[in-house]
Amino acid sequence: MIGQRKVAKGKRGGVLCFGCLCLLATSLTAAEPQVREAELKRVEVIEKVAPTVVAVFAKGGAGGGSGVLISKEGFALTNFHVVTGLGPFMKCGLNDGVLYDAVLVGIDPTGDVALVKLLGRDDFPVATLGDSDKLEIGDWTYVMGNPFLLATDFQPTVTYGIVSGTHRYQPPAGTWLEYTDCIQVDTSINPGNSGGPLFSSAGELVGINGRGSFEKRGRVNSGAGYAISINQIKFFHDQLKAGRVVDHATLGATVTTEADGAVVVNGILETSDVYRRGLRSGDELVSFAGRPVRSVNQFKNILGIYPKDWMLPIVFRHEGERREIHARLRGLHAKTELMPGPRPQPKPRQPMPKKDKDGKPEKTPDLPQAPPSDPHAEAKKTAIPEQWKNWFVAKPGFANYRFNQLEQDRVFVSLKGLGDFASATGSWRLSGQSMAGDKFELTLAAKGVGLEIRDGAFFQQLEDTDPADEPQGTGGFLIAAHQLRLLLQAGAKGFTECHYFGSEPLDGRGELADVIVTTLGAIETRWFFSRASGLLLGLDSRLLEDAEPCQIRFDGWNDFSGRRLPATWRVTSADKEFATLKVEKAEVAGKK
């Protein structure tokens, strides 16, 4: 029987192979038109997006990853853990076969995102950004990149699969890299795919691939890959483009799930903005940033996608009463923790991989790339290409300060159009009426600031005196007004430190505004500029860290003999309005 079968097998095999070929031929014709159509659509999408896919290489070709172009000037997204250790300059290949020089722009160590800029062209192909919140489980996706660094000609490798889960949380791996609200796919993600794009079936960029669950199968695809959602990256984009080392937000309070499922505050920092806005231990979180809070994990998931220092809406229940606040969020890390340079030893968040009996690690770290270390570690060794030298400026706290300078220049252009304030070194006298009908006069001079309103007179000396909360309860309106004088007069030079922060929704609810942050001694001021008109929309100025700021919002700018100044000033602090000042007359004196 066995012998017979063997003989028969050979014969069958041959015949079947022939049959198989015929069938393939017939099935291809039989498969039309839907199959053919779907196939053509895939080919079309891949052809459209492949030129935007970047192969990132370490110097000397030792390791690398992937990326994707998002602007024709050459800005490209990748993973923080891909650029780690590459220094400020690297090589990036595109599918046109050209290897471009590229410079590091900004990094997000917590979110595992980095922005680089390819150099030498201003007409790079660009991927269209999609809306990752619209992805649903079962949707088809493409992963493109350079797994195992296969593509020596930089033609990206394409894999195709489905969304396995949305809004997933992947806890910190090793150090910071926490993936919150991320996209889980069964599309193959392998070492080298890190930093590359996840495209929707329509070819829109919906995520940046960066992690996989590997465990005991070795560091190859095991059916669970994770991409950082493009919607999260959109929040950080302007900060990354500004050459910054960005941080994620934390509430300033810890929460726990009660037996009835309510998410309740069980500890709160009294210096936090949420505390000053009225959140207390025992309060129940209802919603955060417009999304309902259902569990601690899910809350962490929502929180993790937002940048430090953003103001966001929070709804909570205090002693049964529903309250809605807009609070500014603190940073997840101490400033020094994220600085390039020798890194503080992070607390071990997960045990070291144990060895099995073959001596192989039982669990490999689940990053398809080397674990993060100092992004500038090898910077000194890398020779900076002569022609691109001016694209990198080192400064503590920044990945590449050059890009912050560019953004500051862009935002400050609007100030130049306001008139010649540089020569206005004398007193400035602004007078008019408040909305409440009170006459006021605000005097801004080099040595002091004074305000007369209603029956009161307030004065802040600027030399040899500590800045005070004057008038009381305004968060230091006089000091804030003085900051405006400094900005108009000298721009960035009027302050000890000045940088472009990125963008944030104005007051946590309005349009996205460009934000400049200045410091002068202990005084920190956030300046909000309209992205549409370039005009200054207002400022938040605080006398001390964690102090309640004085918030001034402007409405309209009027011309006062050749110089433009804000027409209406709404002054608030701690959600209480001090006054809305309508400037009717302004005298700005030049040199005495």
Added chain:
Amino acid sequence: MQNAECKVQSVEQSEGQIPLAVLFQAPTASRSARSRSVMQLAICTLHFALCTVLFPFSAHAQSTRDTISALQPKVVKIFGAGGIKSLAAHGTGFFVSKEGHIATIWSHVLDADLVTVVLSDGRRFTARVLGAEPQLALAVLKLNGAEGVEFPYFNPDEAISAGTGTRVLGFSNMFNVAAGDEPVSVVHGVIAAKTVIEARRGVFDSPYSGPVFVVDGVTNNSGAAGGVLTTRDGLLLGMIGLELRNAKSNTWMNYAIPVNELASPIQQIISGKFERKKDPHEDEPSLKPRRYKPLDFGFLLVPDVVERTPAFIDSIQGDSAAAKVGLRSDDLVLFVNDELIQSCRALHEAIGRLESGDQLRLVVRRGNELVNVEMPVPKKKE
């Protein structure tokens, strides 16, 4: 085999003009054919080519979305024993009755008095094992405190069989990614083969022998066992099996046990009429006689729950040899007569090999110190 040959003949006769009907029947044939011959591979290929014809994916994304959202509430996450070394403390199961019966894989996760079951919307229940058929790697759980609640479920009697090339979806809580109040992970694939696997022992135990669907996607990961395999349009096919590794090639197998095989024991367990088939190996005398056990010396070990449970002493009987030499509970046995002991099982074996008149020398770790004790092996009454 007869059946399969018949198919082949019809293919031969058709000389390339393969009647589709023959190929449609082939899946049932391939099961009896087993994974032996070139013939089957060829049939796989044929089916792979055909699957596009059988399951055209026009407007597929939309229907897959709908299928998935309809099925996810039927799949649950199970949390129980484990969490040591590479043994996950999580698994997957699926509802098989509206009253809250859950079918899952028989595994170490169930080695707990109560397991926790989390639904796709985050609702949590405790559950107990109602019955199990270890030979089929099947266990059926019942949710506690779920009286009056109706659950969406898969009817095991409606499970279908499908052939090579069928497009499938796998639902499971692999890697415990869906740790929160969220639905389990979904992966896609194609049935690459239908074959028969054999039971095995070792690091990756698999008690199941029988037919399986082999899938080309990565369905079987840690914690995935007990999940479901369905067709792309949501028909129940199989229960995802335990992780299996081929020791020779170091490759992993992705497979599911046809629910057809499990439907009747599931119904019997639910109705309380289940009688376990006798394990053919159960009455075989153990190859290694165990003449002595720890109790002969007056101590008991902690329950042997995992593959390599460390050999901790759980309790000491008063007035026993163990008590006299000063052994204490929580001592960890490291050596028995100079033999390194890595697990409870190893300790049982080492003690089992002792003979009357031997000395039993133990090295135990107590806190930070090593303690040596020695006691005579008692005479065994015959």
